[in-house]
Structures are given as C-alpha cells and as structure tokens.
Amino acid sequence: MLFEFDNSYARELEGFYVPMEGAKAPSPSMLSFNGKLAVELGLDAALLDSPEGARIFSGSEVPLGAHPLAMAYAGHQFGGFSPQLGDGRALLLGELIDTNGQRRDLHLKGSGRTPFSRGGDGKAVVGPVLREYLIGEAMHALGVPTTRALAAVATGEDVMREGPQPGAVLARIASSHLRVGTFQFFAARGETDKVKQLADYAIARHYPELASTSAPYLGLLRAVMAAQAKLIAKWMGLGFVHGVMNTDNMTISGETIDYGPCAFIDAHNPKAVFSSIDQFGRYAYMSQPAIANWNLARLAECLLGLINEDEDEALRIATNTLAEFMPTYEAEWLAVMRAKLGLSTSDTGDKALIEKLLSAMFTGRADFTQTFRSLATGGDARALFTAEPEGFDNWQAAYEKRLFSEPLSAQERSAKMVVGNPVYIPRNHLVEEALSAAAEGDMVPFRTLLNVLENPFKARTGYERYAAPAPADFGPYRTFCGT
Numbered sequence: 225m226l227f228e229f230d231n232s233y234a235r236e237l238e239g240f241y242v243p244m245e246g247a248k249a250p251s252p253s254m255l256s257f258n259g260k261l262a263v264e265l266g267l268d269a270a271l272l273d274s275p276e277g278a279r280i281f282s283g284s285e286v287p288l289g290a291h292p293l294a295m296a297y298a299g300h301q302f303g304g305f306s307p308q309l310g311d312g313r314a315l316l317l318g319e320l321i322d323t324n325g326q327r328r329d330l331h332l333k334g335s336g337r338t339p340f341s342r343g344g345d346g347k348a349v350v351g352p353v354l355r356e357y358l359i360g361e362a363m364h365a366l367g368v369p370t371t372r373a374l375a376a377v378a379t380g381e382d383v384m385r386e387g388p389q390p391g392a393v394l395a396r397i398a399s400s401h402l403r404v405g406t407f408q409f410f411a412a413r414g415e416t417d418k419v420k421q422l423a424d425y426a427i428a429r430h431y432p433e434l435a436s437t438s439a440p441y442l443g444l445l446r447a448v449m450a451a452q453a454k455l456i457a458k459w460m461g462l463g464f465v466h467g468v469m470n471t472d473n474m475t476i477s478g479e480t481i482d483y484g485p486c487a488f489i490d491a492h493n494p495k496a497v498f499s500s501i502d503q504f505g506r507y508a509y510m511s512q513p514a515i516a517n518w519n520l521a522r523l524a525e526c527l528l529g530l531i532n533e534d535e536d537e538a539l540r541i542a543t544n545t546l547a548e549f550m551p552t553y554e555a556e557w558l559a560v561m562r563a564k565l566g567l568s569t570s571d572t573g574d575k576a577l578i579e580k581l582l583s584a585m586f587t588g589r590a591d592f593t594q595t596f597r598s599l600a601t602g603g604d605a606r607a608l609f610t611a612e613p614e615g616f617d618n619w620q621a622a623y624e625k626r627l628f629s630e631p632l633s634a635q636e637r638s639a640k641m642v643v644g645n646p647v648y649i650p651r652n653h654l655v656e657e658a659l660s661a662a663a664e665g666d667m668v669p670f671r672t673l674l675n676v677l678e679n680p681f682k683a684r685t686g687y688e689r690y691a692a693p694a695p696a697d698f699g700p701y702r703t704f705c706g707t
Contacts, residue, residue, distance in 0.1 A: 226271060226280070229289035229318035232327070233400075236425055239418065240406075241293040246283020246315055247336025247346070249393070251380025254278045255350070255667065256357060256674070258374050261397065265322045265374070272375075281375040281395040283315060283335030290318040294338035298412055299405035299472030300522060302506055307412045309405060309472050310340025313348060316401060327429060329401055330374070334393040347383045350376075351659040352705075353392040354670055356483040358658065360396070362650045362677040363480055368458045369451075370480040371398040390663060399479055402426050404523045405472030411526035419526055426476050441530035442541060449520055449549050451478025456516050457556035460509075461564060462649065463489040463592035467499040467703060469507045469515045471522050485703035488649045490693035492585035492592045498652075498703045513557075517549045563644045564596050565623070566637035569630060577622055584615030591693045593649050600641030646680035648687075652701045653694040 234241070254277060259269040271277070279285040286292060294311035301309075314333045322328050333356070334348025357373035364370050375395040382388035402422075410418040423441055427434045434443040455478050459466065466473070467485035475481050485499035494510035502508075507515060524531075524542040532538035554575075561578045562570070571577075585595055588609030598605035609616045632640065650673075658669040676690045683691070694701070 225288055226268065226276075227287050227289055227318065227320065227330075228266070229291070230321055230327070231289075231291040231318050232425075232429070233295075233316060233319065233329075234291040234293055237421065240410075240422065241295050241316070242310075242339050243292070244294045244315055244338050245286055245292050246332060246393075249279075249282040249284045249377070249379035249381065249391070252278040252282035252284055252393075253378050253380065254281075255354065255376040255378050255392065255662070256373075256670070257376075258361070258372070261372055261374055263323075265320050265328060265397065267320075277375065278377045280317075281332065282377040282379055282393045283317075283332050287317075292317050292332075294340055295401060295406070296340070296409050297403050297405035297472050298409040299403070299470050300408075300519070301470045301472070302502070305408075305412075308340065308409070309342075310409075311338055312341040312344055313338070313346040317395075326399070329398045331371075331396050331398060331401055332393055333396060334379075334391070345383065347379075347391050348393060349383050349385060349389040350378065350392040350663050351389070352484065353394040354659055354662050355655065356394055356396070358655060358670065358674055358677065359483045359486060359650050360480075361674060362680065363464075365678050365680050366458075366462060366646060366649070368462070368464075368480060369455055369478055371396045371482075373397075398475070398481065399477040400426075400429055400475070401481070402429075402476040403472050403481075404474045404476070404519055404526075405470070406476075407523060407526040408471060416529050420530055423527065423530060430477050439531070441527050442545065445520070445524055445527055445531070445542070445545060446548070448476055448478070448523060449545075450552060452516050452520065453549060453553040453556045454478065455480065456513050456553060457560045459512060460557055461560035462646070463492070463509070465489065465496055465498055465507070465509045466512065467497075467502065467507055468705065469512060469519065471519045474516070474519045474523075484705040487652050487701060487703050489592050490652070491589045492582060492595070494582070494586060498701055500702045500704050513550065513553050516553070517546065520549060521546055564641065565599065566632065566641040567626070567630060568632050568637075568640070571626065571629065573626070577619075577626055580622065581616075581619045584609070584612075584619045587612045587615050590616070593646060594691070594693070596641075596645040597647055597691075600638060600645045602638060643681055647683045647691050648676050648680045650677060651690065651692070651694065653698045654690060 257273040262269040292315045296310045298307050299309050315335050317330045337346035353376050357376045377393045379391035381391045383391040431447045434440045473482045487498035489496045496509040497505045528538040589611050590608040658673045661669040
C-alpha cells in the first residue's frame with residue numbers, strides 16, 4: 225500500500241464537504257518531487273517519484289484508502305464577504321500520520337472542477353504551481369510555519385489563461401486546511417451546531433489541551449490569535465508580503481497558505497504592494513498585522529455563541545480578547561527583530577531602535593535582507609544605503625550604545641545573528657526567471673534556485689547572484705493570483 229490514510233475530516237465532518245475526484249490528466253509527468261518530505265511523511269519516495277505517483281498527484285488516480293473531497297468554506301476577499309467559496313480547483317485527497325505522529329493533509333491544487341468552482345475550469349498552470357512549491361519550501365527552510373510541496377505534476381494539457389499555458393497540479397501538505405473561512409461558511413448560514421462541531425474538531429486536531437478547560441472556545445480563539453501573531457511576526461522579519469490575506473487564506477493552525485501573489489521586498493518599503501489586484505494597498509507589507517487582527521475578529525464573530533450564551537457578554541469577552549492581539553504580535557515581532565540584531569536582552573528603547581533602522585533603510589533605499597545579513601557578518605552595511613546614509617550613521621551610533629548593556633561578545637552576537645538573517649530569499653527576479661524557463665520546459669533554473677533556498681543561512685561560493693537584489697532594469701514587480 226502506497227499510503228496509510230486516516231481521514232478524520234471525511235469521517236467526522238459529513239456535510240462540510242462534497243466527495244469529488246480529480247479530472248483525468250491526459251499525460252501526467254513529474255515536474256518535481258520532494259523526496260525528503262516524503263520520507264518525513266513515512267512514504268516510499270522511490271515508489272512515488274514515478275509515473276504512478278504522477279497519476280496520483282495529478283488527481284487522475286485515486287489511491288487505496290483515499291477519500292477525495294472538496295472542502296466548503298466562505299471568506300472575506302479584500303473586505304467583501306463571499307458566502308460560498310470552497311475548493312474550486314482543489315481536493316483533500318486524504319490525511320496521513322507522519323513519522324512524528326502528526327496528522328497532515330495531502331491536498332491537490334489544480335485537479336479540476338468541483339461544485340465550488342464558480343465558473344472556473346478548476347485547473348492550474350506550471351508557473352503558479354511551481355511558485356507555490358518554491359516559496360513554500362523556502363519558507364520552511366527559513367523557519368516559517370507553512371504548507372509544503374510534496375510534488376508538482378505536469379498534466380500534459382494546455383490550460384487557457386491569457387493564452388494556452390502548460391497545465392500542472394500541486395500536491396501540498398499541511399497540518400490541516402481549516403480556515404477562518406471554514407467557520408464563516410456555517411456561521412453565515414446560522415448553522416451553529418456545525419460551527420460547534422467544527423470548533424470541537426479544530427480543538428481536537430490542533431489544540432487538544434483546550435478540550436478539558438472551562439472555556440475551550442475562547443481558548444480556541446486565543447490559540448489561533450497566538451499562532452497568527454507568531455506567524456505574522458516571522459513574515460515581517462523576512463520582508464515577506466503575502467498579498468492576499470483574505471479570511472479563507474488564514475489557517476487555524478497558524479501555517480502560511482496560498483502563495484499566489486506573494487513576494488519579498490528588496491529595498492525596504494513599508495507600503496510595498498505586489499499583487500495586481502490589491503489596488504488600494506489593503507494587504508501592504510506594514511498592514512499585515514492589522515489585517516490579521518481584522519481577520520481574527522471575523523473568527524471571533526463565528527464563535528460568539530460558543531463563547532457565551534448571552535450575546536452582549538460574548539461580545540464583551542471577545543472584544544477584550546481581540547484587544548490582546550496587537551500587544552501579543554508586538555512582543556513576537558520584537559523577539560524576531562531583537563534576534564536579527566543579536567540582542568539577547570530586552571530594553572524599553574528596543575522598539576524605537578528597530579523602527580529607527582527600518583526608517584533609515586526606507587529613506588536610504590537599502591535592501592532589507594542584505595542590510596540585516598551585513599550587520600550579522602560585520603560587512604559594510606552602510607554601503608547599502610544608496611541615499612541619505614546619514615540615517616544609518618545615526619542609527620548605528622544608537623545601536624552601538626545599546627550593545628554596551630549586552631552580555632554577549634561580538635563573536636557570540638554575530639553567531640546568533642547569522643542563523644537568524646538569511647543570505648538567500650526567493651528574490652522576485654530569480655523566481656520569475658525560474659518559472660519562465662519551466663513554462664518553456666527547462667527545469668534547471670528552478671532546481672538550482674530550489675537547491676539554494678533549501679539552505680538559506682549559509683553563504684555559498686559561486687552563488688552570489690542569488691543573494692543580490694533585482695537589477696535596476698527589472699522594474700516594478702507585479703504578481704498575479706494565477707487562478
């Protein structure tokens with residue numbers, strides 16, 4: 225048997241999904257297979273990196289024990305509520321228990337139409353599939369909770385977008401695909417019994433310690449808030465812009481999901497927006513913590529009846545609880561940024577010190593990733609400030625003064641900083657280069673970039689271009705959802 229499935233979602237949440245099989249791909253073939261992840265999942269990598277594996281991961285063949293289904297969910301998209309979204313081009317193939325005893329979803333994206341497709345073809349193309357593969361694996365290597373790619377499969381058919389493009393399917397792994405939007409789907413329909421059923425399932429799957437507490441549903445809200453605060457702080461510490469923080473893209477587990485219009489900033493810009501459809505900057509870089517708070521408020525609305533039977537009291541409790549998010553996030557962000565600067569102690573002036581550096585980076589047009597890496601290795605960080613370097617000088621004086629109160633030696637501090645500040649991130653121009661080549665059938669740039677990103681904290685001779693920001697002629701970068 226290739227897989228040992230244990231499909232709790234299908235077994236315990238009938239009415240939360242539609243049973244569905246993928247479309248038959250005419251000629252599936254493996255584009256990329258994640259053998260290390262397969263081993264972690266307890267799978268036979270050699271057997272699955274094969275034509276049979278390609279058929280399974282394209283959705284063309286249902287393996288023994290699978291229970292493929294399209295999950296129902298709703299969501300706020302750019303602030304507007306859509307009461308029915310769901311897996312319009314995806315299927316939950318089944319659940320696996322990995323070698324650490326953790327339950328993981330095996331999910332196919334681009335596997336064809338479902339009842340939730342809303343007029344779409346349910347397909348995906350090579351570029352967006354490989355983008356999600358590449359960036360998800362990079363985020364994992366960077367220490368960010370994320371969905372991961374197990375396989376990318378070419379389907380052997382063209383999919384019409386602006387023109388014909390080669391079709392593909394992504395097989396991805398996640399702790400679950402429960403979203404804020406999953407709760408919204410049933411709450412919007414007034415199906416409070418299903419909201420409770422879903423909350424109980426989420427607690428059992430992700431936060432089992434809450435089950436025996438006196439207020440498990442308030443505890444669930446707090447746990448998701450804590451997980452998201454930690455996640456967004458990690459995003460911010462890497463200059464990552466998700467690009468489409470809709471409520472259907474916020475997981476209950478605290479993992480990053482859906483890498484459609486995402487990007488990493490080069491020169492620091494707090495207002496950075498890359499998504500072509502984010503015309504008003506709702507999901508700009510510096511807006512991400514506030515948007516996370518807004519999304520969590522939507523989750524709280526779904527849970528009100530479970531938090532307290534008295535509506536006014538439930539609203540009061542939820543409001544007070546949500547007020548904890550921004551202080552929690554700020555504490556997580558400060559921890560991330562202190563580590564990036566090699567600070568092992570806390571000081572009341574640290575927030576101002578960090579913000580002063582970020583402000584100097586913005587006015588000085590300094591590259592986000594290179595600035596922190598240069599500080600970690602003792603490089604010439606000042607040279608990165610191509611405009612108004614005096615801002616860096618002023619910050620550096622304040623930073624050196626702050627270091628007087630640090631117990632770490634310069635060598636210890638540098639060692640701490642090197643493991644927290646990557647050399648390599650998925651530079652936008654390199655991602656586009658790799659994806660363009662892959663769409664033409666050349667996977668070498670993709671494999672090379674993936675290899676670099678799998679070890680982002682160690683500089684490698686001969687790979688200097690992978691650490692450099694985009695050339696001046698790359699121009700303003702725009703991303704697309706790739707649907």
